[in-house]
Amino acid sequence: MTPRYGEDEVAELCGDLIRIDSVNAGDNAGPGEREAAEYVAGKLSEVGLEPTILESDPGRANVVARVEGTDPSRDALVLHGHLDVVPFDAADWTHHPLSGEIADGCVWGRGAVDMKNMDAMILAVVRRRLSEGRRPPRDVVLVFTADEEAGGHYGAQWLAERHPEVFEGCTEAIGEVGGFSVTTEKGRLYLIEAAEKGIAWMRLTAKGRAGHGSMLNDDNAVTELAEAVGRLGRHRWPVRLTPTVQAFFEEVFGTEVKAEDAEAAVATLGPLARMIGATLRNTTNPTMLQAGYKANVIPQIATAHVDGRFLPGYEDEFFQTVDELLGPNVTRDFVYHDVAVETPFKGPLVKAMADALIEEDPGSRAVPYTLSGGTDLKAFSRLGISGYGFAPLRLPEDLDFSGMFHGIDERVPVDSLRFGVRVLDRFLGYC
Structure with a gap:
């Protein structure tokens, strides 16, 4: 044959x-x-x-x-x-x-x-x-x-x-x-990837004082961690138009798009909006939580995982903001970290x-x-x-x-x- x-x-x-x-x-x-x-x-x-x-x-x-x-x-x-x-x-x-x-x-x-x-x-x-x-x-x-x-x-x-x-x-x-x-x-567009966001999969850890769940405890690791995770997850990162994102806008719309207009422009892209919208800003999405082993025991340690992604050129700004949002009582280390x-x-x-x-x-x-x-x-x-x-x-x-x-x-x-x-x-x- x-x-x-x-x-x-x-x-x-x-x-x-x-x-x-x-x-x-x-x-x-x-x-x-x-x-x-x-x-x-x-x-x-x-x-x-x-x-x-x-x-x-x-x-x-x-x-x-x-x-x-x-x-x-x-x-x-x-x-x-x-x-x-x-x-x-x-x-x-x-x-x-x-x-x-x-x-x-x-x-x-x-x-x-x-x-x-x-x-x-x-x-x-x-x-x-x-x-x-x-x-x-x-x-x-x-x-x-x-x-x-x-x-x-x-x-x-x-x-x-x-x-x-x-x-x-x-x-x-x-x-x-x-x-x-x-x-x-x-018309029909072919999207060619010219840039990738950086990756920061982070493990967050809070340590407190273990104790009985029925007693007062102002050093609760779960509370400390939950508040930090909430701040990260709800943080509205500012729009940052990288050269590739701006080039995309110019190709699609025929003109430069300002940062304050970027989200409105993306909203007109239909199904493509989900993909392009994630490239306008850094992101921090909490993905995992772990703490405790019994309902009436306050644990000494609580941990969480966060999927962080940072734009090319904005890694330093990303980590500075993350540390500010975490506060002094929550530490972070990397599960995986890679460049943009x-x-x-x-x-x-x-x-x-x-x-x-x-x-x-x-x-x-x-x-x-x-x-x-x-x-x-x-x-x-x-x-x-x-x-x-x-x-x-x-x-x-x-x-x-x-x-x-x-x-x-x-x-x-x-x-x-x-x-x-x-x-x-x-x-x-x-x-």
Whole structure:
């Protein structure tokens, strides 16, 4: 049978990857990424590459391979995707999240959006190009990582720290959470991630005097913590328009938007408002509380967890405000802390992305935006690599794409995957 490459095999590749259980529950729990890594390495080997599997811990596998370009003297480009996915409750799904089933024109399952779709598109376009003898203009380093969903300690961070040689000569990268379409009154826009908020998952601790629940106690750790958590959770952070957010407004509205008008402008964006609204300001969302062991015992210690996100350029302001809100009797330490990143939306790589999109979807526009979450790009940025989120998908207007990240009934249209392969193929030829 004649092998199928490119857009003809991308849905199959995506379904195969989804059927591999690579759930990452954090704390190094779960089956790991080894089986997925071996699948990816096998698909790359079939077209003549020599991929390497690098394990940071048993089962926590990363795959790397280098595609030689026609001009190896040029700086190299990283194409990266992660192999792990978040947990799920199968009882809530229409199709089992590990089925990889194709139904109603979509590939269903955990990872269909985040981000085995992009893994499949990378494999499909690389396999097609190499099977046809078409090398990219410059070296392309393929990186499929473990552990992105838990901070990348066994994946991107480990690779950057322990195997920087993988990224020799690399200056730019593309990865997840960008390049997907949204339809607005301004036409079809493709959002390319040019910035990411920083991450501050914090553990708060209050210590007081333990005692009997029936007695007076003016040193109650639970009360102290609850008041601090309330101050953080209710704090209205000021609007801060970063360069990427301002560039988004100028592209969409055709004019500069002032800070005092930003929320009103975002409100006109329909479903997109939820995603863009989170990039106007820093945020602190309490997520966990723990204290005590019996109803009539005042505990000595109370703890809480807060998910903090700070805009590029505003980390110092963020922590200064957090400490003021906590007060002197509540301490904080990090569960996880990572940098914010921002890349100017200009230059040859941006032009290559925009041109590839427009040639496949005439009349559309590429627009920069800030991601309220984070990706493996944070780790690669420490090696001097700048990058964008560019996993191109032309989506139906009524599909709540952003709502399916870590959500129920995660799915991606087959036509969108095929579109993405065509765009990535053009992009690799231009970059």
